[in-house]
Amino acid sequence: MSETSTPVSGLVWRLSTRWRAAIDRAVTPFGVTHAQYSVLAPLSTLQRAGTRPSQRQLADFTGLEPLYVSKLVRSLEQAGLLTRTPDPADSRAMLLSLTDHGSEVAARATTAVRALQDEFTAPLGGVDSARTQALIDALRTLLEDT
Template sequence: MSKDSENASPGFLVWRLSTKWRVAVDRAVTPLGLTHAQYALLASLYGMQRHGERPSQRRLADHTGLEPLYVSKLARTLETAGLIERTRDPRDPRAVQLALTEQGRERTRQAIKVVQGLLQQFLEPLGGLDSARTREFTRDLAILLDVPLDPSAAKEQS
């Protein structure tokens, strides 16, 4: 552990870790013509499609934690690049469904492979991707992600 991290607050460390990961993924997927946000959208869509889902932009926004407007912008860019298809939902004409094209599936598989290698490297200090310590870390992260944060409530408490 670095001296700077030793006495840092958990909030600062979460911010630094998320920034470090975002930058590393950005650099790793740039040769594939992707950004970290595009990768997050494509990899999520890939996983959802593998489970038989054809998600709406809204559903994908909820899944990734990205703002719906940002997902819409990313989807248009990825559609222009030939990586996804956007179609109207036959059950709800206001909703847009997303699906990977064949080119999108191939590019996403390549990106997932690259990011999995990066993840293995990142988690090595915890014993690697399949270690008990990594599983515990993953559970802790999931618990924290499930905590609702309301900035207005924080103001009221202080």
């Protein structure tokens, strides 16, 4: 089968597999997995914006399943990268905060992932190119419609 006849699903799967593996390699030196990074980086973004999200809010922000976020949060807490405290406004919710070490790990891992994004998008003209933006727009459309 030629490259041009490969089904879209196969291409998306191959690209996502390659991307996840590359991120795992990039963030492993900082003691986290790709899955943990997918929670750590958005939490860092929210925290820098002055928000202390609940696990549910973080799940909504990332688009990940709440149960999956809960498991990742527990592992990050055990690693000393974040803390969970009860929400005074909702006894069922836990508020999340990065520790100082967690903030440092998130910053270093994000720098590594940004460099990886530059490398991955270079064939399209780089992160800020029109072709990369078109790809991002197309992927968002596909995610919204499924």
